[in-house]
């Protein structure tokens with residue numbers, strides 16, 4: 001187990017289901033073209049993500065990071081190229097796909113009459129977690145929402161709602177975790193906790209694909225990054241990607 005800043009605390013959440021084949025990619029994209037009907041929003045994307053790996057997507061505003069992630073989550077049909085997730089075409093309507101793939105995109109949606117804890121209990125129980133109460137309490141502690149556990153989403157601050165959204169991804173098992181700019185609205189300490197949670201999930205065997213503008217998070221995750229642009233998409237180490245980010249690319 002990788003040592004994390006938060007030690008045991010960052011191991012919060014249920015274990016992942018072990019992938020059938022630890023060497024086969026969870027995500028495999030070749031010449032993947034994505035867009036919204038009027039042509040691709042970025043250069044064709046080549047990408048492989050294997051179990052236990054953390055891969056960042058970086059690029060300027062509007063580069064196409066979220067669009068690529070939507071395709072990976074089966075929310076958007078590719079315009080062309082090859083995209084396989086868990087060895088098949090991604091289909092978010094399939095329960096078997098949703099059981100293995102957790103995604104946090106830039107969308108808040110809540111049951112207005114369920115508390116913070118109840119949201120997490122529903123998510124954990126819905127994904128078959130044994131002892132969901134204990135797992136939820138653990139994650140609530142990790143994301144600093146213990147004292148907001150029994151309030152409705154309308155009584156949470158925007159950063160606390162973001163923590164709840166992220167917590168929902170960590171109270172359930174998954175083989176693939178997809179995060180779209182998870183650093184949004186988080187304070188510095190929580191960004192560190194987030195990095196620890198992501199690394200712990202990868203250590204358990206999940207693959208993590210994370211779009212980010214946060215150079216500190218990119219460094220903390222220390223995997224490779226795919227730098228998405230209009231003309232090229234290139235895979236490189238975190239340090240090289242950080243230099244590109246700082247250069248405004």
Ligand SMILES: Nc1ncnc2c1ncn2[C@@H]1O[C@H](COP(=O)(O)OP(=O)(O)OP(=O)(O)O)[C@@H](O)[C@H]1O
Nearest residue numbers: 036041059060061062063064065066067068181211
């Ligand atoms: N639903 C949509 N319909 C049409 N065009 C869209 C839609 N969503 C995004 N776009 C456009 O697609 C392009 C890529 O957007 P995308 O959200 O993937 O970029 P991004 O790299 O995630 O940007 P950011 O860093 O600002 O979040 C942008 O030009 C955007 O305006």
